[in-house]
Amino acid sequence: MADNTLAVIAFSCPNCGAEIDVIEGYTNTKCQFCDSNFLITKKIGAPRIFARPKINKPKQILRQRFGRNVQVIDVSLIYVPFIKVSSEIIGCLGGYKKGVVVQEPTYNDSGMNIDTTRTVGGKRVKKRIRRILEVKLDPSEFYRYGINRVTTEGKKFEVYDDELLHRYGDVFDLPLPVNEYLDKASEMLIKEIIYDYRDFDKFEHYLRAIKKKAIIYFNPIFFSRLEVNGDFYTYSFDAVNGKALVKDKKKDKQKESKKVFVGLNTLYGIIGAAGIILSLISSSAGRGAAFVLALFAGFFLWWLQYGND
């Protein structure tokens, strides 16, 4: 039975022209109309696929979600890639499972209680590993777009077409060759396995990744900057299914600087007053009082700027 969390890629049959829907990751397919069998070839070592945006009016979505008071500063469609890598991890691992140290009362010949400790449950473990695993990578590391929250479920993808993608919006390409992502993913998958043995003593492993397979997805995202009731936000959502990806409130720098400015004015007033008192009182006792007042003013200045943090 087909896994419904997997994406579908649409091809057209080279023999009869009918549409052939292929589940992601497959290496062969068959046309249901003319019964021809095909090999799926990949030019760059991993297939690149893209989904067409289904949302045409992003501002309307933003108004629905943020209300009528929303001011859309700008909104743009961006294609950001992510990679799904699957692999089989094989090899051996071993080590000593840590036991629990328990205290046991024992008695010597003269009947005296001597507390001794004993380790319970510790044992040597040796295992052969063979496990099929999958990981999703965000090669762009543009975490602010929320790529890690993009899902492929229920979407139809097509074979990557550079020209077509640029017609919809900006496209970020992979910054590194595909093989580097395959290596990175293999390391992550091996780490995932050895994490279960993190408490082991003298832990050793010889794990390798075979049958490495990657698919590069280009999913359209609407990235917007908004103002809602005087607050500023960046907000991104999936341009295929509308799913919210990232909502990030921006700090209002203008307001903050204004607050500090008022605080400083008060402080300058206090320092000024301290100076006047110092000039009027000539006795050493008066200078001392003014000095304490100035110290207090210094502390007040520090508190105004950093106290709330």
Added chain:
Amino acid sequence: MGMIDIKLIPLRCPDCGQDIESGEDDLVHFCSNCGGGFEVIQDKLKKVNVIFAKPDEEFANKRLYYLPMWQILSRISVKKKHNIDVSQLPKEILANERFASLFSELLNKEKPIEKMIFFVPAFGVTNRYQLMDQPGLQFTVNPPNLESDSPKDMVGAEYSLADAIELAKDMFLSIQYQTDTGLMGLKGSDITFDYKKARIAGIPFYEEEGMLVDGLKGYKIFKNGLKGWERIKSKLEK
């Protein structure tokens, strides 16, 4: 026209021109007409030797399904002498004297070089596979006598030869690692696997109470250890 980097190319037998019916993840395809085997290497079909094993007479009347296994001849050399206590190997391995002594010589002699034949399942497996009786290991320890039969319909192979060589190395290393003094990994390339030649052996299996039993030695596989067994079965029965 933009750059397109995935293409569909017709899957036909390079020898007889017959359309090849294949599984979605197969990397080695078998022609049901002439019995030829072809591995996909950089989008091209490269011929591999295939032998279809004749089942033992007592299983010949059963409904048989052929599963592919890589049979790999490799030369193993070990640069320095180790002291592996081979007597600690599992009983089923020690039961085969020839295999146990081969192992002992490889790991406990000065600079030995020995030839070994590995059987590595080439059919797709699930994570359940590692929990079961492994026919690949069993065949490697007790090799069956493969008598050639006429070409049959066979399940495609999901493991390339390169992957199968890695699995063969893994099999060798994991056997000796089970002993107290067993080595972890290749110990700084101290052990060298020199691949010599390989072929695909079509091994007949029959169904029995949730298991697939091989028609040569009677070793078993859980049906859910095979990837998409029910789908493969219905395809083979057509």
